[in-house]
Amino acid sequence: MSGLASRIAISAALAAVVPAPAWAQKIAWQTAPSQIPAGQRKITFAVPLVYGERVLGDVVVETSPYGGETRIERESLRLQLAQLLNEDGLRALDDVLGSAPFVTPARLAAAGFPVRFDDGRLELVVETLAGEYRPVSSLGGERYSPIPSELPTIEPAEFSAYMNINANLDYSDSDGADEPSFFAFGAARYRDVVLEFDGALTGQFGEDYRFYRRSVRAIYDDPESYRRYQAGDLRLNTIPVLRTPFIGGVAVEKRRRIFDPFIAVPLLSGREIFLDSRSDVEVIVNDDVVRSLQLEPGRYDFSNLPLETGSNDVRVVITDSAGRRQAIDLDYFFEPLDLAVGEDEYVLGAGFIARDIEFEPDYTGDPVATGYYRRALNERLILGGALEISEDVQVIAAETTFVPQVIPGVIDAQIATSFADGTGISVRAGYRVQGGNSLANRRQLSVTVDYESANYTTIGDIFPSDFDLLTVSGSYTQSLTERTYASAGVLYSKRGGNREDRKLAFVDVFHRLTDRMRLTGGLVFGEDEFTSKNFGVHLGLAWQFGDRSRLNADYRSRRETTRLTASRGSDNSVGSFGYDVGFSDTRGSTSVDGSVNYVGNRFDARATVISSGTGFGDLTSDQRARLQIGTSLAYADGSFGIGRPIFDSFAVLKPNNVLRDQEVISGRSLSNNEYTARSGPLGAAVQSDLSSYNVQSIQFDLQGADQVVAVGDGTARVEPRFRSGYKIVVGDSRFVSAVGTLSVGGSPAELWSGTITSVDDEGFKPMPFFTNSRGRFGIIGLSPGKTYSVTISREGREFEITVPEDNTGLLRLDEVDLPASED
Structure with a gap:
């Protein structure tokens, strides 16, 4: 029996016996479907309301797993649709809703509100709305402030804790098998206080195989004021022109946006990333994977990557030794005006600096203070500033985001001055303008300037820069038809120290042959240290077949590179798997690579093999392999489970004590007999994909024995706090x-x-x-x-x-x- 079919409302059956009161109509029970007339087999649950790419909030629906028309609860629908309507639209909606507790999609559509229930994705979809019902919006897009849902959420556990354990094993022909590395990341929460821990048992970072402490910090959040208080190993995000160091100390941050300073790959500057463990790196240009690298720990400069297009179309995806993935968008110069008028945000921190950039911070005892503040003065202007102060280095910086009225577009600028052995300066500025109101005439122009002088130093730098660096880039994108658009750009980079200037100009055309197939062609002209050729062509083909499978082919004559890939992505359900297979050929280097990842109930696993050489005949001269397995130990108020790695918040779900023969399954959706966690001999089911400060639903059911039990409506609504855990007991002995x-x-x-x-x-x-x-x-x-x-x-x-x-x-x-x- 399916989970959906098993949750039949017995209150409907009792209605044939007695008039059921309101409290009885809200309780869903399991019983044999044959005992309930077909017309009365209904279940009630909450699903998200989706409009375009926006998720507005949850709405209650009533439906039957055995067919029949879906009905939508009036009050929750009105609460969420009100965000999209003006006064005329609200009056029209109230007219069609009337006073009945439920309304049908057909009745809504007839009145100009086409709402469709997608039983595959378990969501309500608003297809379109009449223009006269919509409020007046800015041409730059709507500002969306979600309306809190009136549906109740359950409270997290008073005490919860989890620990992720990721095992990493590397093998190469030359060195054989390395000693396995074990990365551990976890958190414990008691009421409103969180203690985080990050470390590793490895030999990657030195000659000794030992345990390394990455970070330990305590956090207290005050969501009402958007403040976070923390103490311990801290990495505080301020202005990008200020490198982000490790500080051992205390800090307070006020931001509306939820953040996590301990990301796997922190940005050190606009041009650099720092890898603290051996990592796989993919360079993705316009959705095509053009380069796959396996890099050792250290600093890496974006300007050294062989990229031929503007930064607005480039992403770098890193998977580190702990299996954590981080996507970095190189278009970091532009930010929307994401502060409301009069709103501010700030960071204040003090402690001791870690000079050596290693996996384990090494504090010098040098005191340091850092601060950052920005405020939206009006709808067109944000101003901010930052300070870094230590005994040897002082830095002052300012930033602005400005939407001028005399010309269209957005201007973003940052400037910083450092005082150390010498005075240095860093300047970044960007301009972006977008236009067009349809796929056939959209256009965008962007220009960026990045300059850093010799001797510019921040408190996180080990050695000051001894040369100037100037980078100027511009790009323009224009839709030619609904299926075709073109992009052109230029790049100029000048680095001091007698290094060759880099010059680049390109034109690319993108055409959708079908909804699943896209063709790319382009020309490029450039002068740089990567190749002696000045002119080249670029051809690419991307074909998506099935729901999760994709083929890519990419050829670039100037660099003499060819890349072919086939991939199938895994989903989040237990038993899902995916793979990636690739072939690369660059002058002097040919390689094939493949990886397989599997999603288990208690673990995730990924295996990667790379074989390379100087050509086809030498393809097997250098072979490397990697195996990664990740699991988690989770605890919440007396309940324990082993599951997949947890990256923020979680829930452990166990059957009622009298139902020991039953097993709990859970997921964000239990459609098509898929689930993301299951209880069993290794403890409770661990729902590991909850994100903090967002309302979400967890669906659950019981499987195993033939015993009939009560499970309510099979849904728990949660709004997790940072690193929080939930204990959910499924099934009621009072069935x-x-x-x-x-x-x-x-x-x-x-x-x-x-x-x-x-x-x-x-x-x-x-x-x-x-x-x-x-x-x-x-x-x-x-x-x-x-x-x-x-x-x-x-x-x-x-x-x-x-x-x-x-x-x-x-x-x-x-x-x-x-x-x-x-x-």
Whole structure:
């Protein structure tokens, strides 16, 4: 029996016996579908309402797993649709909603509100809305402030903790198998205080195989004021022109956006990344993978990557030794005006600096203070500034984001001056303008300037720069048709120290042959140290087939590179797998690579093999392999489980103690018999993909034994706090429903009421009792083997109901006859 089919509302069946009160209509129970008329088999649950690419919030729907029309609950639908409508739209919506508790999609569509229930993705989709119903919006896009949902959420555990353990094993022909590395990242939360830990047992970072402490920090969040207080190993994000160092100390941050300073690959500057462990790096240009690298720990400069297009179309994806993935967009110069008028954000920190950039911070004892502040003065201007102060280095910086009215577009600028052995300066500026209101005429122009002088130094630098660096780039993109667009750009980079200047100009055309196939062609002219050729062509083909499979082919004559890849992505359900297979050929280097990843219930696994050489005949001269396995240990208020790695928050789901033969399955969606976690001999099911400070739903069901149990509506709504855990007990021992007829002296007890209590069912809360005009009654929520007392309000009479130990869900009492009263 499917999880959806098993959660049938027994209150609908009881409605045939007695008029069910409102509290009974909200309780969903499991029972055999054959016991419920087809027209009454309904379930009620919450699904997200989606408009375009926006998720507005959750709406309650009522549907049947056995067919029939879906109905939408009126109040929750109005709450979420109100975000999209003006006053005329709200009046029209209220007219169609009326006063009935539910409305059908057909009725909504007829009134100009086409809302469709997608039973595959379990969401409500707003197809379109009439223009006269929409509010006036800025040409630059809507500012969206979500309306809090009125649907309740459950509270996280008072104490919860988890620890991710990722094993990494590398092998190469030349060195053989390395000693395995074990990376550990975890957090413990007690009420509102979090303690984080990050470390590794490895030999990657030196000659010794030992344990390294990456970071330990304590965090206290105040969501109401958007403030985070922390102490320990800190990496504080301020302005990108200020390199982000490790500080051992204390800090307070105020940001509306939720952040995580301990990302796997922190940005050190606009041109650099720092890898603290051996990592796989993919360079993706316009959705095509053009380069796959396996890099050792260290600093890497973006300008050294053989990129031929503008930064706005480039992404770098890094997978480190712990299996953590980080995507970096090189278009970091532009930010939207993401602060409301009058809103500010800041960072203040003080402590001691770690000079050596290693996996384990090495503090020098030199005191340091850092600060950052920015504020939206109006809808067109944000101003900010930052300071770094230590004994040897002081840096002052300023930034602005400005939308001028005399010309279209956005201007972004940063400037910093450092005072150390010498004075240095760093300047970044960018301009971007977008236009067009359809796929056929969209266009975008962007220009960026990046300059850093010799001697520019921040407190995180080990050695100051001894040369100037200037980079100027520009790009323009224009839609030619709805299926075709072109992009052209130029890049000039001048580096001091007698290094060759870099010059580049390109034109690319992108055309969608079908909805799943895209062709790319282009020309490039350049002068740089990577090749002696000045002119080249670029050809690419991307074909997506199936839901998760993709083929890519890319050829670049100037660099003499060819890249072919085939991939199938895994999803988040247990048993899913994916693969990547690639072939690369660059002058003097040819390689093939392949990887397979598997999603298990208690772990994730990924295996990668790379074989390379100087040509086809030498393809097997250098072979490397990597195996990565990740798992987690999770605990919340007495419940324990082993699951897949947790990256923020989690939930452990276990069956009720009386249901030990049952197994819990959970997921964000349980459609198509797929799930993301399952309980069993290794403990509770671990739902590991929850993100903090966002309302989400966890769906769950019971599988295993044939016992009939109550699971409610099978959904828990959560709004996790940072690094929080939830304990969810699935299944209720009170799954028995009793039906019968009450009579007095042989005559039906018409419309009698009373109270139901129990002396041997601990935790049972008194329930109302009532009969219909024929004396029929129904009671839900009783436990096998327990006795319940029914007290009649009218005359104080009582009778008892004893539920047999072996009852499987429905107890038929037939007629309960009380003696007539003696007048």
